[in-house]
Amino acid sequence: MSQKTFGNAINDALSTAMDMDDTVFIAGEGVGVSIHLDSNMPTYGLLDKFGRRRVKDTPVSEAAIAGLAVGASCMGLRPVVEIMFFPFITLASDMLVNHAGKLRYMSGGKSSFPLTVRVKAGVGFGAGSQHSHNLEAWIAHSPGLKIVWPATVEDAKGLLLSAIFDPDPVIVVEDMMLYRMKGELPDRDFRTPLGKARVAVPGTDCTVIAYGMALYTAMKALEPLIEKGISCEVIDLRSLVPLDKTCILESVRKTGRLVVVHEANRFCGFGAELAAMVAEEAFHDLKGPVKRVGAPQIPVPVASSLEKVFIPGPEDVVRAVLETMNK
Amino acid sequence: MKEKQITPDFQVSLFTRMVLIRKFEEKIVALCRESYQLPGMQILANGQEAVATGVVSALEPEDIIVSNHRSHGHLLARGADLNSLMAEIMAKADGVNCGKAGTLHLSMPEINALMTSTVVGAGPPLAVGAAFAQQYQALNGVTVVFFGDGAAAEGSVHEAMNLSGIWKLPILFVCENNGWAGAQRPEEHSAVRQIHKRAQGYDMPGQSVDGNDVEAVYHLSLELLEYCRSGKGPAFMETLTYRMRGHGEQDHQHYVNPEELEAWALKCPIIRYRRALLNAGILDKAQIQSIEQDAEARVAAAVAFGDAGPYPESDTALTDVFVQAFNA
Numbered sequence: 001m002s003q004k005t006f007g008n009a010i011n012d013a014l015s016t017a018m019d020m021d022d023t024v025f026i027a028g029e030g031v032g033v034s035i036h037l038d039s040n041m042p043t044y045g046l047l048d049k050f051g052r053r054r055v056k057d058t059p060v061s062e063a064a065i066a067g068l069a070v071g072a073s074c075m076g077l078r079p080v081v082e083i084m085f086f087p088f089i090t091l092a093s094d095m096l097v098n099h100a101g102k103l104r105y106m107s108g109g110k111s112s113f114p115l116t117v118r119v120k121a122g123v124g125f126g127a128g129s130q131h132s133h134n135l136e137a138w139i140a141h142s143p144g145l146k147i148v149w150p151a152t153v154e155d156a157k158g159l160l161l162s163a164i165f166d167p168d169p170v171i172v173v174e175d176m177m178l179y180r181m182k183g184e185l186p187d188r189d190f191r192t193p194l195g196k197a198r199v200a201v202p203g204t205d206c207t208v209i210a211y212g213m214a215l216y217t218a219m220k221a222l223e224p225l226i227e228k229g230i231s232c233e234v235i236d237l238r239s240l241v242p243l244d245k246t247c248i249l250e251s252v253r254k255t256g257r258l259v260v261v262h263e264a265n266r267f268c269g270f271g272a273e274l275a276a277m278v279a280e281e282a283f284h285d286l287k288g289p290v291k292r293v294g295a296p297q298i299p300v301p302v303a304s305s306l307e308k309v310f311i312p313g314p315e316d317v318v319r320a321v322l323e324t325m326n327k
Numbered sequence: 328m329k330e331k332q333i334t335p336d337f338q339v340s341l342f343t344r345m346v347l348i349r350k351f352e353e354k355i356v357a358l359c360r361e362s363y364q365l366p367g368m369q370i371l372a373n374g375q376e377a378v379a380t381g382v383v384s385a386l387e388p389e390d391i392i393v394s395n396h397r398s399h400g401h402l403l404a405r406g407a408d409l410n411s412l413m414a415e416i417m418a419k420a421d422g423v424n425c426g427k428a429g430t431l432h433l434s435m436p437e438i439n440a441l442m443t444s445t446v447v448g449a450g451p452p453l454a455v456g457a458a459f460a461q462q463y464q465a466l467n468g469v470t471v472v473f474f475g476d477g478a479a480a481e482g483s484v485h486e487a488m489n490l491s492g493i494w495k496l497p498i499l500f501v502c503e504n505n506g507w508a509g510a511q512r513p514e515e516h517s518a519v520r521q522i523h524k525r526a527q528g529y530d531m532p533g534q535s536v537d538g539n540d541v542e543a544v545y546h547l548s549l550e551l552l553e554y555c556r557s558g559k560g561p562a563f564m565e566t567l568t569y570r571m572r573g574h575g576e577q578d579h580q581h582y583v584n585p586e587e588l589e590a591w592a593l594k595c596p597i598i599r600y601r602r603a604l605l606n607a608g609i610l611d612k613a614q615i616q617s618i619e620q621d622a623e624a625r626v627a628a629a630v631a632f633g634d635a636g637p638y639p640e641s642d643t644a645l646t647d648v649f650v651q652a653f654n655a
Contacts, residue, residue: 025463053463059493064452064486071393071456071470074441077463079456094483098446099453106432108425109647111442144648167650195653242653 001186007040007179009156010118014043014080016157016189017164018050021078024164027056027068028082028118040179042118043082062088066095066117070103073115078164086121086173087133100169101144115170116163122176122213123263123311129299134264139171140240140273147171148194148239151215153183155238158192166194175212195242199251203233206257206321209248209274211237214261214312221317230325232259240270245277252278256287259320263311266294291320329385329549333542335609341384341541342604343618345376345597348400350622351409354630355399355416355430359576366418367429372397374539374571377596378503379404381544382471382564385552389439389468391461393454396431396445397503401473405438413629414636421636425643439468448481450474451500455487458496458561469497469555477508479522488561492529495560499551500526502563503538505570510582526563538566539596569594 004012017024032047032055039045047055058065062083069079083089089096100113123132139147146168150156156174163170200215201222210218215236225232233251237244252258258278260271271292278290293312301307330337352371359369372379379400383392386405394401402412408423415422416430423435431445442453454472461468478484479502491498502523508516519525526533532554536547544566551562569591573580580588604610610618646652 056494059486059490061486061490063483064455064490067449067452067454067483067487068456068459068490071442071453071458072460072463073456074436074453075391075457075460077460094446094449095452099442099444099449103432103434103442103444104650105647106424106428107434107436107647108423108427110424110436111434112650146649245654 001184003182004153004185005040005179006153006156006181006183007042009153009185010042010160010174011044011046012185013157013160013164014046015049017080017161018046018054020189023076024078024080025054025056026080026082027058028065029058029060029084031055031082032057042174042179062091063095066092066100069115069117070095070099070113073113073169074103074111078114078116080116080118080164083117083119085131086119086135087130089119089135096145096169096171097142101142105144112167113169114167116160117169117171118160119171119173120176121173123300124177124307126302126304126307128302132300134262136173136240136264137268137270140270145169145171146194146239146241147173149173149211150238151178151212151236153181153185155192157185158190159194159238161189162191162194170194173212177213192238195239195244197238197244197247198236199233199247200236201232201234203231203255205231205255206233206259206324207235207248207251207255208232208259208261208317208321209235209237210261211240212263214263217312217314218261218317220314221321224314224318225321228322228327230321232321245281248274248278249282252282253285256285257324258286258290259293259317259324260290261293261312261317264294265297266292267297269294288324288326291324293317293320329387331546331549333545338604338609341380341545342600342610343622344380344384344404345541345600346618347622347625348376348379348403349373349597350619350626351403352399354626356572356576358630365416365430367431368575368577369430370396370575371572372400374591374595375503375505375568376400377541377544377600378501378538378566378568381541382501382548385545385548386471387468389466390552391457391468391470392440393450393457393470393472394433394440394443395447395450395474395478397475398433398443399430402433402435402438402440405440407435407438407440409625409629410632414633417633418638419633419636420639421632425647426639427647448474448478448483450478451484451487454498455490455496458491458498459494461497462494467556469499469552471499471501473501473503475508476502476504476506476513476522477511477516479525480508480516488525488529488531488563491561492531495558497555497558498561499548499555500561500563502565503568504565505568507570507574509574521565523563523565529561531561531563533563533565535565535567538568539594539599541596541600
């Protein structure tokens with residue numbers, strides 16, 4: 001074990017995978033030579049360690065980057081490609097949605113696509129809506145794609161290693177706001193299984209599901225709620241597809257209440273799927289309405305005074321929990 | 328290695344392949360006309376047989392094909408099994424892709440026809456990946472990607488040509504210029520009339536060829552494949568041909584000048600080659616008739632095979648999404 005940042009943990013996963021398996025290579029805009037000289041950046045130092053054969057800087061061509069991943073994975077390689085900012089995935093979406101997600105099915109199971117797409121995401125740094133826009137619901141809505149979203153240093157490594165060695169296409173979302181967060185990290189190869197949520201904080205009165213940065217928003221809401229005598233159970237979802245229904249339903253059946261938190265737009269966001277799933281499968285265990293905490297239906301603004309309106313805060317989580325508790 | 332000298336036996340095999348492709352697709356036309364239960368849109372390459380045959384005959388076994396919505400000829404030239412191919416077009420369980428591809432999304436990795444995309448212009452970025460894998464693993468193969476003049480207008484084709492030019496990937500871009508993108512002429516969808524001239528912009532050789540001359544296509548393919556195989560990078564071939572049957576079988580071709588269609592019918596690659604082989608004394612009329620009858624018999628047998636097979640069981644609709652299935 002050693003103290004590492006979230007960015008180091010991603011780096012560690014990439015390095016571990018590349019050490020283990022020559023079919024693993026990385027590609028993207030600036031994954032070799034970056035504009036940043038910063039050891040917390042996920043691909044820092046990998047060009048020096050693995051060379052230009054396996055660390056491929058690409059032109060600014062998201063369709064070609066994603067096509068590279070689809071075609072190379074169909075040939076048996078394990079590509080790990082990077083999309084620099086989540087909104088730019090729109091430029092890669094034909095290759096991901098129509099090809100990575102569909103070609104195996106349409107081949108009748110003859111072909112497989114063991115590719116990983118690392119997507120840098122997040123709001124809260126004043127970059128505006130063309131660099132900040134969390135589109136996880138789009139991905140989750142497309143058949144044939146898996147999507148995971150680590151919130152801890154340990155999962156940043158464990159989920160990425162699982163994604164790289166998974167036989168199917170996996171999108172791994174990285175909250176850039178977490179890159180400098182520190183935590184204990186095992187040095188060895190270890191895997192966080194895809195499709196397994198984690199009870200981050202046990203509790204009894206209300207289940208709160210969050211992923212990525214939103215997990216910490218949910219955590220900050222705990223103390224004021226405890227002061228009001230309310231005990232929340234926080235689930236770190238980790239994996240949107242596959243979805244760990246068992247973990248969610250067990251918790252909701254225990255608490256009888258659910259609040260979902262994410263930084264994406266609330267309307268048609270992933271929280272809607274969680275709310276609907278719980279309403280269908282655990283309606284009779286619910287003691288109050290399912291509440292969703294998310295962003296308003298606007299593009300991400302630039303001014304910090306406006307961005308604060310966009311990003312859900314702990315007070316929004318507190319309010320949602322109180323509402324479902326009818327307090 | 329392929330011979331540069333074309334032997335009479337090889338000429339006969341080129342002719343035989345073209346005839347098989349034509350007879351196969353003519354059968355599909357007939358099945359459509361009979362209101363036969365062929366699902367989806369049937370998109371045929373009638374008149375373009377010399378491109379598929381000329382290019383694919385120049386490939387080595389390890390070379391990869393990435394195809395598009397007009398793929399039957401590419402696959403048949405590559406040696407696809409007729410029965411399971413026809414069964415797939417009928418969407419039967421015995422089809423090459425278990426009834427999940429149909430006519431448009433065929434993939435036959437067993438003959439290195441790795442992927443087909445019907446998203447126009449998506450083939451080239453997929454080919455980038457396949458060719459990268461060949462380069463990365465120091466395989467000797469080349470990836471050939473077929474696309475049309477219409478697809479050449481897609482941004483993804485530009486990205487793929489640029490990236491493969493930078494990385495010197497072993498890709499042969501084959502642009503089948505059949506004179507039409509939907510109902511639009513090249514002058515309406517391409518700023519340059521000679522699409523192969525764009526190759527210059529990506530630092531790769533670009534040449535055009537009479538796409539209805541199977542030997543000319545074969546020779547240019549050999550030359551450009553050798554270039555790609557030698558590690559020099561990608562190359563671009565534009566084959567000038569004509570789309571005889573419209574975009575698909577639902578196309579009314581009301582926008583096509585009948586005289587133009589008639590003129591191209593006279594340039595039919597199969598009629599031309601038949602005449603050439605007759606004149607050269609390589610085949611006589613009886614032998615040609617026998618080749619045609621043999622192709623018809625094989626196609627008829629494939630239709631019978633497809634007819635006899637079942638449609639996929641409904642529970643297979645839920646399989647093959649992921650390698651490791653899970654409950655969604």
